Amino acid sequence: MSFKKINFQHLLTDIILSIVSVYLSLFLRVNLFEINYFINDVHRILPIIICARALAFIYFETYNIIWRYVSAVDAFRLGKAIATSSLVIVSATYLFQLGVVPRSLFFIDSFLLLSLLTGVRLSRRLFHEHKDAKILKKFGERTLIIGAGATGQGILKRLLADKELKLNVIGFVDDDKHKIGKNISGYRVFSSVENLENIIVNYNIKRVVIGIPHPSSAFLTRVLSITSPFGIKPLLFGTSDKGGQQQPELREIELKDLLTRAPHEIDIKSTIQMIKGRRVLVTGCGGSIGSEIVRQTLQFSPSRLIILDHSEFNLYSIDQELREFSSYHEIIVPALVDVRDKNCLKDVFDKYRPEIVIHAAAYKHVHLVESNPYSSIINNIEGTKNLLQLCEEFEVTNFVLVSSDKAVNPAGIMGATKRVCEILTSQMGFKTKRAYCSVRFGNVLGSSGSLIPLLKKQIESNQSLTITHKDITRYFMLIEEAVSLVLKAASISSPGDINVLKMGEPVRIIDIAESLIKLMGRDPQTVDIKFTGLRPGEKMFEELYISGNELNTSHPDILVMPKGDVLATDAQALNPDEWINEIISLAQQSDAKSVVKLKSFINSKYFA
Template identity: 45%
Template sequence: MIIKLMKVLDDISKDADKCKMRQIILLAIDGILCALSFVITLALLGFDVSRFSLIPIIIYVAINETFLLLFRCYDSLWKCGGEREVASIFVACFCAVLPSAAIIALTHSKLNLAFYVVNVLMIIVAMVSVRVVYRTMRRLLMYMQVNQNAPSSSRVLIVGAGKAGNMILRELFENPELKKLPVAVVDDDIHKIGKSVFGVPVLGTTEDISTIVERENIDEIIICIANINAKRKRKIIDICKNTRAKLKTIPGIYEIIDGKVNVTKIRDVQIEDLLGREPVKINLSEMDDIINDKIVMVTGGGGSIGSELCRQIAKYNPRQLIIVDIYENNAYDIQQELIRHYQEKLNLKVLIASVRDEDKMNTIFENYRPEIVFHAAAHKHVPLMEDSPCEAIKNNVFGTLNVAKLSNKYKIEKFVLISTDKAVNPTNIMGATKRCCEMIIQSLNKTSKTEFVAVRFGNVLGSNGSVVPLFKKQIEEGGPVTVTHEEVTRFFMTIPEAVSLVLQASAMAKGGEIFVLDMGEPVKIIDLARNLIKLSGYEPNVDINIKVTGLRPGEKLYEEVLMDEEGLTRTSNDQIRIGKPIKIDEVEFKRELNILKRVAENNQDEKVDIIMKSIVPTYVRREEVVV
């Protein structure tokens, strides 16, 4: 019977439409408690209860209820009541004593100070006890429901007995429909071992995870440490992924602070968690200086890098954000996302246009007069560009040249080129075109009032050109996961951290620099494939096969971020370096660009390599060198 009543009250507390009903029920219970305590106090102090009329009792209850309402004692949820609610009840009851005594004295003068002291303490104890009993019964009900579901529930190991772990345990117990049964906790604080959290025992440290998983027949591990450095998290993940249990985690502290998610949002461990990189440090005041109240244009703004640029730029209150993209679906997606998030707070303009079309781009510059341009529009897929080199030239080289020349013409403040590590000693046409783009902006910077800079970084996880989406799709289809070579290595960053560093570099720019982002340690692609298979709950080459297919046209075994002759200069941010500009023969460069333009316009694919090797001396086809 009690359990049924608890379920009814719990349902009422969960339903926002029945919130008033919950308040009325609690108000009625407190009124009854006030009346009973009045009568019991009279009896305890030797008063003749039969000689008292109902009037002083009604007055006393009414005044107490009024003060309880004034101190908002009914605004908190029963299940979340704590010290603040107890304090509110305490203050409200004591504040009600004086007006109660004054009014009751007019109707019955025999009540003394002792009565009010004893009575107010009795009321406080009674009200707090009702709430404690409710919470205790509710918790017992949750435990019963979780245990009833135990046979069909996943057995869960919680990593972390701190605040985040407590929140997750509470969430699991309060939502038995999730069918997750917490059976053990681990924590590296040895003083917590042997104790319990919400009745769940702390059985060891993270070093004991493998043993506990086997002994307790664990199905799922949830890493519940929000404020943890990336290397430590990676070490824990490495321990966990060597067990047979599925692996999940809560968001990191930076995701929580950023407002993207809250601590109780459990998610699958992602490949990004294995990078072991520390969060990017951004100087917010510098961001405000270059973006706040400025008209900012992002070309290729619908792409993976471009759209993240738009998201982060929008945070710094630009006067207007202009998104330019030739692909309407991507442009529409980021437009709707920003509208949903910012509504009327962001002055947003989305334009469908190609950077190849100089006249159209001129019209856009003339009409909107951007002050800062982030140029992310480019063809990026290496194998596709190997088969269509003239398209790579038209879009990457001359699209960039169009936007850069217009930036100079309209005297914008900064032009930031999104480059790639494939521009360093390129072995494919895509990399060669991006190196040519770097040369273009360095050449223009010499005579322009616009600050032209490039930011060079490696692969970004989850971008359109990344192997990760391909691997995920192959895993979903049952494999095989294809790797071109067992020794292929790449540098990786997440999209948000790459874009954050791009913005930070642009704030540092004085003109002519090639900023090189710290990409961390290179990662073997075959290791990436193995980890992704494990994180998906499978065993590599048992459940999902890995197939080595051979290097693709233009593909290197490894990437570099710097040419030998460039050198490196430190900046105020340890994650950003500056490559020294390489001298360019301006006259010869312009002549060769004109030749390249005619070759591309005539779609003479067979001549592209010859011209590009002349423009970019470091461009060497992979098949021409020993790797």
């Protein structure tokens, strides 16, 4: 142990207590008439006692703690130091015949000294806890912990130790009948969660902390419905990544916590095998999905990662984030390129020779695509076609198209373009016999420009929430999980496959809105909601499957359509390449016939 870490004030205190303990032990062991007989021998042994105790305390690092946070672990460490030093003292006393004292004196001294040292430390801890409790009682927010089990008790200790949180714990609620009415560490378990509302009112509660491990979404929704009328945002203990280490932190409940779908563990062996040591190109790298693909791909040690985007700002943002990566200059290549520009794309392929291409670049906002059909057709369809042709030319082994549930029976331009991209990808997979596949999924929470941020902004601004229809539903998934499944699906796909991610049950948008209102500490009854009607290109519900012939894969959340789900409509049976080329050509001329041709090609029952 470094001497710089030794608190010499604490060491001096321990030495003084060691001296007091020896003489007090002698007083307890012999009567007053015998003390004078042994006292001189104790004087001779005292230097050995002081040296042995001090060295043992230092060796066992008993000063490498903060006294105000002393625990049973620290008491055990003190016990080891005292036992070891006592053994040394006894051995030295009798080996060198330093004096004659009762043998039991050393045992009494050991136990007495342990009591004195732990007592001093515990007294300091209790002093600080009492001092902090007075401050929290005066200035802290009155806080209730839900759950009086091990997790709840751990949270209590954390809140008591960290006065910076300014949370004054009043007590617990717990559904365990055996705990109700009892005290835990001096704090009462008032009642069950069923009576949470009454407890909030009766005890003027301002904060609620959930102390239950892995609470279900149904339980969190239940708690939210009780606390939101009081403007209380329940808190959870989660973890955050700080300096590469997971650190516990107190956070508010988020929308992702309320998802009813429980994610499955993903076996990443095939993903590692696909990516490790290979050259990977990610298009649309600055978007929500693309940037997460970049982050996760980087974890699997590619030899080169080309990040491509046509938006300078988006590319700059993700590039700045990746500069913290230690091997940035050896691995990361930023490419400011538009997928519509085949010549520039070819230059990237020629220079860096990607082996895997993950295509996430697309125009995705339904109403914007509907208002700008020609540029959307060119960007989504021609951009994908350019990439696929270059992948064929440069013998790229894996191509992954990030698709959408809107590609199934599309009701508008966005979904129709995605469906064409799926067909192009499957065709190229069949042609090259390489692992070229599509991965289809629904909405992800937190994606840029999506519904959730818009609703949050409206709630914060006290505006009316705008929802198209009271019964409209959508699939939702966490962005991190969606990307993990995209990479997993790509690693187990065969040529031309369309993989479909299981999104759980569709969720009503009105339910999402009400959950958001509660999460933001508002009462849903006080927030106005306006139904604006379906916009062009929107459907009441989304679908993930066309044929219904999906097969299970090695992962429970991934289904596959082995033949790419390419159905032979009359239009497709004629000549797909010819039709697609004509659609692109007409769009380049801003000709309305491109949309007519697109509708005819897709032959969707929803397309107006």
